[in-house]
Amino acid sequence: MFDRGNFDDTFHSAGLIRKPVKNIDGNSLLSIHFRPFAKEFSPVDVARLKIVDPSAILNGARCIVLEEAGSVRWRRFWVVPDQDMAIVRHASYFRDALTFQADVSFKHHEKHGWIPDSWSTVRFRNANKEIIDSSTCKVVDAAVNISLAPSTFELEFPPGTEAYDHRTRTGFIVKPDKTERKVLSVEKERGATFTDLTNSPVGMARMPKQHNFAVLYIVGIFLGVVVLAGLLARGQWLHHLKGV
Incomplete structure (x- = not known):
């Protein structure tokens, strides 16, 4: 599915995914580590990257530390030149307080280079580093660039499912007849519950009574x-x- 591509002096990856969609969350570890700086695919704003440390040492490996500058939110990435520019750590900050950190170890694949082998993540609530959640994962099996049928990615939700389509930026609820009841953001802003949405026409959930009369x-x-x-x-x- 993923191909890291080439890493050049401008921190762009070469090549394209079959149909790239730039809607990946910055904490999507596999995506960000296989296509870290491809502008068509990555959540990283490559234009804002700058080198803050060209020779940092992390877990015994020499790293280049890149920073994605921002006014109040910003991120740092530790990449290892000797491991195909793999990201071994990335961290998110809010007003200089660490809010998220992921550490990744890689193993070398004889054909595909360095691939993630294990990772740990932790999220913090505030500057006091109160932990919201943490996780540790280990890869037990992996396959790279295998052929998959398009049907593998076709999702059919059962009736009663509430979902959000990032491609169209629309939410919907699957009705008993398997048609979709569109959910408008204004309905959510009114505090409409699932029951409100399923028992009212589109746009009318939690509509003020005087507005209904009007x-x-x-x-x-x-x-x-x-x-x-x-x-x-x-x-x-x-x-x-x-x-x-």
Whole structure:
């Protein structure tokens, strides 16, 4: 699925994924470590990267430390030149406080180079480093660049599932007949629950009562105008027939 590509002086990877979509979260470890600096694919803003330490040492390996500068949020990446520029650590900060850190170890694959072998992550709540959650993972089996049928990635959600499609930036709920009930952001802003959404038309969940009345009033006026116009047109048509 992934191909790290080449790493040049401008920190761009060469090559393209079959159909790249730039919607990957910065904490998606496998994605960020296989395509770390491909502008079409990576969550990293390559244009904002700068070298802050060209010869750091981490776990005995020489690293280049890159920083993605930002006003209040920023990230750092430790990459190892001797391991195909693999990212062995990346960290996120908010107002100089560490909020997330991932450490990754790699093993060498004779055909595909360095691939992730294990990693640990930790998220912090505040500057006091109160831990929100942490995890440790170990790869027990891996396959690189294997052929997969498109159906492998076709998801069919059962009725009652609430999902969000990052490609179209729309949310939806799967109804009992397997059609999708679109969920508008304004409904979520009103505090609509799952029950509210499934029992109301699109856009109407948690609609204020006075707003409902106003909508019905406007719809009523519109229908009245349409009916009146139809009656007038019919009257003119009958009058024309009588004249003939």
